[in-house]
Amino acid sequence: MGADADALWSSRFFVRQIQDDGSKKLCPTTERRVSQAYDEQDLDGEPIPEFLYCDEDGQLYPVTVGAQGRHAPDPDGPDVTPFIYASADMIANGKVVGDVSYTDH
Numbered sequence: 001m002g003a004d005a006d007a008l009w010s011s012r013f014f015v016r017q018i019q020d021d022g023s024k025k026l027c028p029t030t031e032r033r034v035s036q037a038y039d040e041q042d043l044d045g046e047p048i049p050e051f052l053y054c055d056e057d058g059q060l061y062p063v064t065v066g067a068q069g070r071h072a073p074d075p076d077g078p079d080v081t082p083f084i085y086a087s088a089d090m091i092a093n094g095k096v097v098g099d100v101s102y103t104d105h
Contacts, residue, residue, distance in 0.1 A: 007032070012097070014060065016050040026052070026060075031098040034090060038065055038100045053092035061093040065100055 007030045015029045051063040066089040083104040090098035
């Protein structure tokens, strides 16, 4: 639990959440949660939330995802679950700020 709190505290990622009254609120999130939202989009059919990245200039920039690159399984690698079959770059302000891992779930 402490590691999760540390990751959240040091993260530059935010998610814009819409409250019940229609107002918007920025909440901190982690790269892992952003990746998971894109990875699991095919399961719940919900739209991807608006993710933002706070760059070194202190400005918030929308996070987009680049093209998927396929991964071939490593025949000599350990049996890892879940199997990562593709990945894509997370991009904000024209630079790579993280990556999305697409898993076989």
